[in-house]
Amino acid sequence: NANRKFHPDDSVIDIGALKLGGERFHVISGPCSVESEEQILEVAKRVKAAGATMLRGGAFKPRTSPYAFQGLKAEGIEYLLEAKKITGMPIVTEIMSIAHLDLFEDVDVIQVGARNMQNFELLKELGKSKKPILLKRGLANTLEELLMSAEYIMAGGNPNVILCERGIRTFETFTRNTLDISAVPILKKKSHLPVVVDPSHATGITWLVEPLSKAAVVCGADGLIIEVHNNPAKALSDGPQSLTPDQFDAIMQPLTQLVGYTG
Numbered sequence: 001n002a003n004r005k006f007h008p009d010d011s012v013i014d015i016g017a018l019k020l021g022g023e024r025f026h027v028i029s030g031p032c033s034v035e036s037e038e039q040i041l042e043v044a045k046r047v048k049a050a051g052a053t054m055l056r057g058g059a060f061k062p063r064t065s066p067y068a069f070q071g072l073k074a075e076g077i078e079y080l081l082e083a084k085k086i087t088g089m090p091i092v093t094e095i096m097s098i099a100h101l102d103l104f105e106d107v108d109v110i111q112v113g114a115r116n117m118q119n120f121e122l123l124k125e126l127g128k129s130k131k132p133i134l135l136k137r138g139l140a141n142t143l144e145e146l147l148m149s150a151e152y153i154m155a156g157g158n159p160n161v162i163l164c165e166r167g168i169r170t171f172e173t174f175t176r177n178t179l180d181i182s183a184v185p186i187l188k189k190k191s192h193l194p195v196v197v198d199p200s201h202a203t204g205i206t207w208l209v210e211p212l213s214k215a216a217v218v219c220g221a222d223g224l225i226i227e228v229h230n231n232p233a234k235a236l237s238d239g240p241q242s243l244t245p246d247q248f249d250a251i252m253q254p255l256t257q258l259v260g261y262t263g
């Protein structure tokens with residue numbers, strides 16, 4: 001199970017040739033949505049050059065409005081696999097329904113989004129897989145509930161769970177969500193699982209990504225997941241929180257210095 005009491009050592013999760021957790025720090029980066037083959041390839045090459053070690057990109061998108069872009073679906077996963085082949089980076093992408101699981105066969109890390117954190121039937125099915133699962137905290141869920149959702153996956157036989165703090169709903173409206181930075185040391189104390197912070201969805205604002213990434217590192221996070229888009233002004237989702245490749249490159253230098261170790 002996820003409880004630190006029974007597993008004093010940090011869990012280290014194998015992701016392709018990479019290891020996450022323990023002394024390994026990773027930055028997962030890429031666009032909110034995969035929009036085209038050219039877009040994901042360009043972003044993948046740029047974030048890799050800047051020091052990202054894994055590529056993210058949504059193919060199935062959980063949008064608030066049914067009229068908003070819903071993702072390229074199977075085609076999006078194909079483009080991610082193409083980017084993986086070319087750059088060698090493991091890929092992270094969100095699953096919305098267990099009916100799509102076959103499409104995720106060559107995906108390295110399956111993301112369970114905030115909106116599905118308590119989709120218990122989905123969690124149980126992912127527990128039957130051995131694939132690493134990036135489990136995002138729900139918009140209005142406690143840390144105890146997040147840990148219980150991790151238990152659903154682990155109880156089924158899949159120990160490869162990565163916890164993700166991505167901000168929660170509060171009364172504050174300046175930011176899209178409120179990054180609960182205390183989640184990092186609390187989750188690390190309660191659990192042996194790796195903890196990743198998503199400063200992009202936590203804030204919704206590009207200029208807040210750097211300071212909150214630094215806060216996450218100082219608080220002991222095992223990694224970051226940061227949205228980067230080749231043309232944020234034209235992004236089909238989450239443009240206002242997406243860094244340009246140049247902005248991403250600029251924040252990676254102070255961040256890697258602060259971390260002191262990567263990959």
Ligand code: PEP
Pocket residue numbers: 032058062112113114115136166201
């Ligand atoms: C995303 O990663 O693009 C996403 C939809 O995240 P969340 O589930 O945290 O809102």
Ligand code: MN
Pocket residue numbers: 032033201227237238
């Ligand atoms: Mn997004």
